[in-house]
Amino acid sequence: MKPRKSFTKSDAAREGDRERKKRALEIIKRLGRRFPAARIALRYQNPVQLMVAVILSAQCTDKKVNEVTATLFKKYRTARDFANADLTTFEREIRPTGFYRMKTRNIIAACKILDARFKGKIPKTMAEMLTFPGIARKSANIVLGNAHGVVEGIAVDTHVSRIAARLGLTKFSDPVKIEKDLMALFPRARWFDLTYKIIEHGRNICEAKKPKCSLCPLNDICPSAFNLPNFI
Ligand code: SF4
Secondary structure (H helix, E strand, C coil), rough: CCCCCCCCCCHHHHHCCCHHHHHHHHHHHHHHHHHCCCCCCCCCHHHHHHHHHHHHHCCCHHHHHHHHHHHHHHHCCHHHHHHHCHHHHHHHHHHHCCCHHHHHHHHHHHHHHHHCCCCCCCCCCCHCCCCCCCHHHHHHHHHHHHHHCCCCCCCCCHHHHHHHHHHCCCCCCCCCCHHHHHHCCCCCCCHHHHHHHHHHHHCCCCCCCCCCCHHHCCCCCCCCCCCCCCCC
């Protein structure tokens, strides 16, 4: 039998900005309690390696990226190391992460720019980060936040997109528009950790194919609760 819902899709449709902000605060509070230690899963030893790991993580799991970088990052540590990498060798080294030709070109080109224009150091602004090939807002937010504690936005990945929509926090599917909606709802001080708490929630509870609504700490404030195909 379908459990009785306490917050429906029509409630979400009627909700005003103030109520939605209140619900957003409640969401981050509860996710904070459930996933207090949520943090970036990619492993790296310096900001340049972080940027490389983020580029490698496109269309690939963090687990696979960490397997590849465990060896890769012993050989390449600085922007210059990556900038001078031999193209064919590097392609072979990162091949298990997928899209390896494009990723190799982006990493080498980005590190050449880093070396030539930024003295090998990761810059501290979104505008500068967006000048690197292979880096869009999601990646820039991850790198800036984790490398420098600079928070200019919210990193929107596949988990954040899916869960923001399920929770009725956005109507958009474009990550840049979703990010704008979330930035308007959540206090700036929560922008950075929001991403990692939602990712943990997506990996453990609100899974893409089988959301575990009956175990979810948000099921009384989620308009999609017990209403998606294959929920348990
Ligand atoms: S698991 Fe179910 S109740 Fe929880 S956020 Fe996802 S859809 Fe909503």
